Amino acid sequence: MMMLDRDATLADTAALVGLFEQVFDETFAHLYRPEDLQAFLEEHGAELWREQLQDPSFAIHVVEEAGLLAGYSKLGPLRLPVEPRAPAIELSQLYVAKAWHGSSVGRTLMDWTIAEARRRGARELYLSVYTDNPRARRFYGRYGFEEVGPYKFMVGEQADDDIILRLDL
Incomplete structure (x- = not known):
């Protein structure tokens, strides 16, 4: 089967919501109270995806195989609490479905x-990356990302310990 990577379109909204929820659930759901998880997922629902897909300050790229999304990357305006030293952008999500871990999907999206x-x-x-996500931290480390400092990532009412990372381009 051949993988295809391409820019996301509005037609991908439902698939992106589904993949976002699937990957977040697979990776992090065990950390949260059901009401916090539900609030977070609702906050990142179809309406937000449609807005971002139509907003030129965001760029969303997908990798698919046989019409199924294997992963995506979302770039957008810098919202993390940092003082950039040069023009900066934020990678808000790089999600790969578990079935494609260890494939070239993550590398394709990061490139x-x-x-x-x-x-x-x-x-x-x-x-930002969750402190206790060693797989993601190793992945970003291979690209040369460096630790900037701690960050509280909110999921519902729960504050997670994240780390802000920076890559000089």
Whole structure:
């Protein structure tokens, strides 16, 4: 089966919501009270995805196989509490479904992310990663991301311990 990577469109909204919820659930659901998880997922529902897909300050790229989304990357305006030293952009999500872990999906998405950030004039790329997500931390480390500092990532009323990472482009 051949994988295809492409820019997301409005037609991908439902698939992106589904993949976002699936990956977040697979990776993090055990950490939260059901009401906090539900509030977070509702906050990141179809309406937000449609807005971001239509907003030129965001760029969303997908990898699919046989019409199924395997993963996506979402770039957008910097919202993390950092003082950039140069023009900056934020990688708000790079999600890969568990079935595609260990494949080239993550690498394909990160290569696109870095190229797109540069194309948009960014000289720094920021993201936050959950402290206890060693797989993601190793992945970003391979690309040269460096730790900037701690960050509280809110899921409902629960504050998670995240780490802000930066890559000089």
